[in-house]
Amino acid sequence: MKRDFHVIFSLFAASSRLQKKRAYLTIAAIAWGTVAILLLLAFGEGLKRQLDRNRRSTGENLAVMWPGETTKPYRGMPPGRSIRPRIDDLDQLRGRMPELKAVLGEIVSWRTALTYGRKTVNGRVIGVNWEYGDARKHFPQPGGRFLSPEDQAQMRRVIFLGDEMAKNLFGPENPVGKTLLLNNSPYLVIGVMQHKTQMGVYGGPDANHATIPITTFRAQFGRERLNNLVIETNEPEEMKGELRKLNEIWGAKFRYDPTDERALGTWDMVKSAKTTRNILIGIQLFLGIVGALTLLIGGVGVANIMYAVVKERTREIGVKMALGAKRRWIIVPFVLEGVLYTLIGGTMGIVIATLLVTATSFIPIEGNKVLSFLGRPTLSPQIGVITSLILGAIGLLAGYFPARRAASIDPAATLRYE
Amino acid sequence: MNKNGSIIHMADIRKVYDTGKVKVEALKGIDLEIHAGEMVAIVGPSGSGKSTLMNLVGCLDTPTSGEYELAGDNVAGVTRDQLAEIRNRRVGFVFQNFNLLPHISAVENVEMPMLFGGISPRERRKRASELLDRVGLGERLDHKPTELSGGQMQRVAIARALSMNPDIVLADEPTGNLDSTSGSDIMSLFTDLWQQGRTLVIITHDLALAKRASRIVEIHDGRVTSDRAA
Numbered sequence: 290m291k292r293d294f295h296v297i298f299s300l301f302a303a304s305s306r307l308q309k310k311r312a313y314l315t316i317a318a319i320a321w322g323t324v325a326i327l328l329l330l331a332f333g334e335g336l337k338r339q340l341d342r343n344r345r346s347t348g349e350n351l352a353v354m355w356p357g358e359t360t361k362p363y364r365g366m367p368p369g370r371s372i373r374p375r376i377d378d379l380d381q382l383r384g385r386m387p388e389l390k391a392v393l394g395e396i397v398s399w400r401t402a403l404t405y406g407r408k409t410v411n412g413r414v415i416g417v418n419w420e421y422g423d424a425r426k427h428f429p430q431p432g433g434r435f436l437s438p439e440d441q442a443q444m445r446r447v448i449f450l451g452d453e454m455a456k457n458l459f460g461p462e463n464p465v466g467k468t469l470l471l472n473n474s475p476y477l478v479i480g481v482m483q484h485k486t487q488m489g490v491y492g493g494p495d496a497n498h499a500t501i502p503i504t505t506f507r508a509q510f511g512r513e514r515l516n517n518l519v520i521e522t523n524e525p526e527e528m529k530g531e532l533r534k535l536n537e538i539w540g541a542k543f544r545y546d547p548t549d550e551r552a553l554g555t556w557d558m559v560k561s562a563k564t565t566r567n568i569l570i571g572i573q574l575f576l577g578i579v580g581a582l583t584l585l586i587g588g589v590g591v592a593n594i595m596y597a598v599v600k601e602r603t604r605e606i607g608v609k610m611a612l613g614a615k616r617r618w619i620i621v622p623f624v625l626e627g628v629l630y631t632l633i634g635g636t637m638g639i640v641i642a643t644l645l646v647t648a649t650s651f652i653p654i655e656g657n658k659v660l661s662f663l664g665r666p667t668l669s670p671q672i673g674v675i676t677s678l679i680l681g682a683i684g685l686l687a688g689y690f691p692a693r694r695a696a697s698i699d700p701a702a703t704l705r706y707e
Numbered sequence: 708m709n710k711n712g713s714i715i716h717m718a719d720i721r722k723v724y725d726t727g728k729v730k731v732e733a734l735k736g737i738d739l740e741i742h743a744g745e746m747v748a749i750v751g752p753s754g755s756g757k758s759t760l761m762n763l764v765g766c767l768d769t770p771t772s773g774e775y776e777l778a779g780d781n782v783a784g785v786t787r788d789q790l791a792e793i794r795n796r797r798v799g800f801v802f803q804n805f806n807l808l809p810h811i812s813a814v815e816n817v818e819m820p821m822l823f824g825g826i827s828p829r830e831r832r833k834r835a836s837e838l839l840d841r842v843g844l845g846e847r848l849d850h851k852p853t854e855l856s857g858g859q860m861q862r863v864a865i866a867r868a869l870s871m872n873p874d875i876v877l878a879d880e881p882t883g884n885l886d887s888t889s890g891s892d893i894m895s896l897f898t899d900l901w902q903q904g905r906t907l908v909i910i911t912h913d914l915a916l917a918k919r920a921s922r923i924v925e926i927h928d929g930r931v932t933s934d935r936a937a
Binding site: 292295296299300303604605607608609610611612613614615616618699700701704 | 762767768792794796800808810815820822823824825867
């Protein structure tokens with residue numbers, strides 16, 4: 290064993306001295322492949338993180354439901370009946386499902402005239418509970434606030450604006466503290482939403498709507514039928530059970546079959562987040578495979594060079610065998626040589642890719658439409674591990690196959706003639 | 708060593724090359740006995756099978772059938788690595804085209820079999836220098852083969868062949884690539900080695916050189932046709 294090590298090391302040291310010049314291009318190919326796989330994976334990782342962040346900007350552990358029509362007969366009643374929950378049904382539901390983090394109602398008024406000074410825009414106004422701000426991530430910009438329990442209890446005429454809508458109506462002015470007219474009733478602007486890149490949208494982006502207390506909405510518009518019901522659980526895995534329970538409670542109350550999926554249309558964001566995650570894993574896998582193939586081409590380059598070396602040194606190998614070299618003493622130095630090229634190229638590639646990824650972190654992401662969706666390439670430890678494993682495997686294989694050919698050389702055939 | 712003192716004991720050795728379509732019988736039953744201290748020349752025209760015989764004697768190849776003992780060890784049915792070890796310890800090769808490794812120095816070339824034989828680096832360097840000194844190249848230890856003349860390269864090869872102190876030195880047309888002066892120098896070197904008690908087998912088609920051996924074995928068409936003292 291010790292002797293093996295000594296012999297192999299001596300032979301390897303002697304042969305790698307010779308190969309320097311030939312190795313440069315191969316090493317460059319491996320470095321290039323490594324850069325490709327790392328950048329592709331970093332891009333995938335950045336995309337994943339950004340999409341995750343964008344998805345969370347709608348809210349976490351949410352489900353949105355909208356009342357529809359029954360499609361199954363229930364207790365002698367025909368299908369096709371409308372389900373009509375009202376504001377007061379929220380309190381009752383809250384009482385039956387205290388484990389939920391939030392039970393929220395939305396009543397929507399589409400194309401509502403909002404006037405400030407001489408400017409009027411038609412926009413979406415939604416009546417919501419005060420807990421809506423946290424659950425749906427309507428965070429106020431500094432100097433403002435979201436709707437409060439008092440606003441709701443006292444039916445105050447206060448309004449919280451999406452940032453796009455605020456810009457349309459007020460331009461560069463700070464809207465907070467100003468009064469605008471909503472269908473000719475004065476409302477005090479109490480806050481403007483912080484900008485967010487939003488993935489999950491229903492009705493429209495949050496930036497383009499305004500929210501007022503649900504009680505005020507009832508007084509203003511004389512409507513109390515809910516357009517949407519939003520529930521929030523504490524943990525994502527609770528969502529499925531809570532939705533079933535909710536359908537059982539409301540199925541009994543509004544007389545519909547709890548398994549009737551159309552009575553209460555449901556968007557389970559937990560479930561769609563899982564789907565999105567799976568798609569992202571698929572994308573990352575795809576990017577990884579593309580990168581690995583690029584790297585493989587580098588590996589083929591290494592193997593190619595090693596084959597050329599074997600061919601060129603056939604007689605030398607034959608001589609060594611005649612002098613008593615064992616198979617492994619021929620094979621291992623070749624494998625080591627392949628691994629060495631791969632290692633050097635891989636290290637160079639990792640350094641270059643890290644520099645490139647670091648460079649992209651200096652590009653501002655705010656206000657950049659592409660980056661705010663795609664995110665910023667990110668290198669994670671897993672990416673490092675995966676790339677190293679692929680590099681190692683390619684190095685071993687690229688060295689092994691030529692080495693095996695070297696070991697299969699018949700010394701008797703190579704020694705005799707020039 | 709074998710009980711009757713023979714280094715090489717071959718009985719009814721046959722070698723068939725199967726090229727897929729055609730089977731070529733290169734050796735058709737060779738019986739050969741070589742004793743310690745002999746200097747044997749194997750002669751024959753090209754195509755006679757003497758190269759095949761050399762491969763078998765040197766354990767570079769194995770016979771299709773027959774019995775072969777090298778220094779008392781049966782060579783039949785051993786693995787490639789075991790064969791490599793036998794070559795390393797028992798056989799010293801000298802080739803027509805020298806077959807030195809071109810990128811390393813003379814002394815490193817001589818050390819190569821000792822590296823495979825598990826000799827320590829210091830001992831290797833000591834023995835290699837001594838051997839090169841003995842063949843008259845004590846001044847050229849660090850020269851690369853390309854910096855040496857043909858005769859000098861062949862002397863490095865002879866030093867290399869002796870480095871593991873083998874039971875037999877096997878030379879294949881050792882003067883074939885040399886001018887007549889260098890060739891006769893090399894033959895003198897072989898004669899010296901024989902006189903020091905080495906066992907040598909030299910393959911040649913040059914009868915003048917063969918006459919310097921103690922015994923001449925002639926091969927024709929895969930058979931021994933004549934075996935006589937020189």
